[in-house]
Amino acid sequence: MRPRRPRYARIRREVLDILERAGVTEPPVPVEQIARLLGARVMLSDFNNEISGILVRNEDQSVIGVAKEQSKTRQRFTIAHEIGHLVLHEGESVHIDREFRVKLRSRQSSMAVDVDEIEANAFAAALLMPETLLRHDVRNLDIDFDDASQVDALAKRYNVSGQAMTFRLLNLLGG
Amino acid sequence: MIDRDEFYIELGAKLRAKREATGLTQADVAEVAGISRTSLTNMEGGRQRILVDQLVLLCGKLGASPAEVIPVETPRPKRDQAKLADIPVVQSFIQSVTGGQAR
Numbered sequence: 001m002r003p004r005r006p007r008y009a010r011i012r013r014e015v016l017d018i019l020e021r022a023g024v025t026e027p028p029v030p031v032e033q034i035a036r037l038l039g040a041r042v043m044l045s046d047f048n049n050e051i052s053g054i055l056v057r058n059e060d061q062s063v064i065g066v067a068k069e070q071s072k073t074r075q076r077f078t079i080a081h082e083i084g085h086l087v088l089h090e091g092e093s094v095h096i097d098r099e100f101r102v103k104l105r106s107r108q109s110s111m112a113v114d115v116d117e118i119e120a121n122a123f124a125a126a127l128l129m130p131e132t133l134l135r136h137d138v139r140n141l142d143i144d145f146d147d148a149s150q151v152d153a154l155a156k157r158y159n160v161s162g163q164a165m166t167f168r169l170l171n172l173l174g175g
Numbered sequence: 176m177i178d179r180d181e182f183y184i185e186l187g188a189k190l191r192a193k194r195e196a197t198g199l200t201q202a203d204v205a206e207v208a209g210i211s212r213t214s215l216t217n218m219e220g221g222r223q224r225i226l227v228d229q230l231v232l233l234c235g236k237l238g239a240s241p242a243e244v245i246p247v248e249t250p251r252p253k254r255d256q257a258k259l260a261d262i263p264v265v266q267s268f269i270q271s272v273t274g275g276q277a278r
Contacts, residue, residue, distance in 0.1 A: 004180045043272070050262045056272050063272040094269055096259040 006118045007088075014087050015126040027137075028159035029128050031079045035064055040086055042079055044068035053078035055085050055095045062086060073161045077124050084123030089116050128160050129168045143169055182246050184221030189244040191219040193237040208232040 022034050032042045040055075040062040047054075047067045052074070054065040064082040066075050078097070085095050097117075137157070143150060145166065155165040194204055205215040208229045215233075217223035225233070234241045259265055 004178070045268055046264065047268070048262075048264045051259060051265055054265065054268065056269055058273060065268050065272070092256075094256070094260060096256055096265060098259060 004115060006115055006122060008122060011084075011088070011119060011123050011126055012131075015123065015130070018087075018127065019130055024130065025133075027130075027133055027157050028076075029080075029130065031076050031083070031128065034127070035079055035083055038083060038086060040064050040083065042066060044075070051096055051098050053082050053097045055082040055092075057086070057093050071161070073155075073159060073164070076128060076159060077161070077164060080124035080127045081120045083127065084120035085116070088119050088123060125164065125168050125171070129158050129165065131172060134158070134168065134172060138169070138173070143173060145170070180221065183218075183224055185246040186225065186244060187219040187221040189246070190233060190237070193234075193239045193244060194219075197237055199236070204233060204236050207236040 018034060018038070019029070022030065022037055024030070024034075035042050042064045043066070045065045045068060047065070047069075049067070049069060052067050052070060054063075056063045056065070064079055064086075066078045066082075068075070070078065081097065082095075085092075089095070097120075134154070137154060141150060145151065148162065151165050151169065152162050154169070155162045158165065160168075194201070201215045201219070202212045205212045208215075209232070210218075210229060214223055218225050230241055230244075234244065260269060
């Protein structure tokens with residue numbers, strides 16, 4: 001049975017373990033190298049803007065397909081998101097992601113599937129913007145979310161989009 | 176496969192919607208099924224399972240048929256994935272990396 005709630009503690013553990021195995025001590029996180037470490041090959045492919053990413057599990061080697069028309073930061077997020085599915089969601093031989101949108105919960109939507117996507121997104125954010133590294137970077141900063149230059153500088157340092165960094169900072173520091 | 180937690184959450188939500196549409200209180204409805212108001216609260220929240228005879232009694236009071244509130248298996252997510260996999264560029268990608276053996 002699929003979990004009904006996102007397993008944030010498990011995600012944190014998995015990410016910490018992976019970062020340690022990959023020897024990551026500073027940003028940006030080498031996401032392709034981590035994919036390889038976990039037995040997945042990353043392939044850029046032209047998907048005609050139809051999908052953003054795909055995970056194909058093979059017995060010998062899994063393949064993460066990434067839409068090459070996406071921006072570099074978006075590609076990194078897609079790869080990290082697919083690694084999340086690889087690590088957290090066993091069983092599906094092929095998983096396709098159209099786009100990473102925050103979905104509002106509707107009664108029609110299947111919650112189990114939404115939870116998978118929420119988990120993969122949380123995994124991607126935690127992997128690309130490791131909590132300890134980010135906390136260290138912002139320890140002397142008074143983050144002002146209205147001042148884009150601070151967030152942009154951090155986004156650049158971690159090679160993620162400004163939006164991804166904003167969400168991550170709000171998650172870690174806000175409230 | 177039906178996820179049991181989701182099943183009862185959806186069933187409970189539908190019962191609640193029916194009850195609210197009738198304007199009945201939880202106490203009114205709980206009484207006919209011989210359950211406490213707290214139990215009904217939990218049932219509506221999907222935290223407590225409902226016996227079939229209780230469901231029939233609840234539905235009777237709500238003027239609804241059990242068939243209207245029992246969730247059926249929704250193949251929607253699978254269909255989404257299958258539909259995406261049928262997009263030509265996606266299909267050829269999957270074939271190229273699996274030798275056509277996946278799915």
